[in-house]
Amino acid sequence: MLGFSSKIHKVGVLLIATFAAGCASVVPTYVPPERSGNSVVTVALNRGGVAYYANGEDCTDPKIFAPEHNPMLRADRSLVVPANKRIALNSIFVSGLSSCHVIVSMKLRPDTHYLLTGKMESEQCKVSVTDASNPASPISENIEFKQMVWGWDTCNPITEKKWFQ
Numbered sequence: 001m002l003g004f005s006s007k008i009h010k011v012g013v014l015l016i017a018t019f020a021a022g023c024a025s026v027v028p029t030y031v032p033p034e035r036s037g038n039s040v041v042t043v044a045l046n047r048g049g050v051a052y053y054a055n056g057e058d059c060t061d062p063k064i065f066a067p068e069h070n071p072m073l074r075a076d077r078s079l080v081v082p083a084n085k086r087i088a089l090n091s092i093f094v095s096g097l098s099s100c101h102v103i104v105s106m107k108l109r110p111d112t113h114y115l116l117t118g119k120m121e122s123e124q125c126k127v128s129v130t131d132a133s134n135p136a137s138p139i140s141e142n143i144e145f146k147q148m149v150w151g152w153d154t155c156n157p158i159t160e161k162k163w164f165q
Helices: 013-024
Strands: 003-007 039-045 048-055 060-063 078-081 086-095 098-107 113-121 124-131 134-138 143-148 155-157
Touching: 039 048, 039 086, 048 078, 048 113, 086 113, 086 124, 098 113, 098 124, 098 155
Parallel strands: 039 113
Antiparallel strands: 003 124, 039 078, 048 060, 048 086, 086 098, 098 143, 113 124, 124 134, 143 155
């Protein structure tokens, strides 16, 4: 299983809430493509949420979810995303005053169902992407883990192999 771990950064929850509220007023809303011919990602994160970037190369063009499209509010936790286009999902975990995030940049195959799993354990966040029809099957083609550049406006690939499981 291709996965990623990140050290937790201590951040005030108030700061995160303020940032999110400010972004909501200027960031366009995500409009999912039709399900046919595209990919589905089921989001299974504990204590967290997910942010979407339409440009997975450098994490630009962020989108916010309307409640009906937010995978964390949907019963099936599914998110329809464009196939054959690099997008990024930022898995965000919050526990008390601790938080961390892991960015997965993906170019997904059409008509394929993926599973994005993640959890926050003590001092680390762990995220992996698998084929939903076989969760033990590793997905490594067209998957990159990235980190945000200071200022949260772009991301770069992670080059330190110590972070990968």
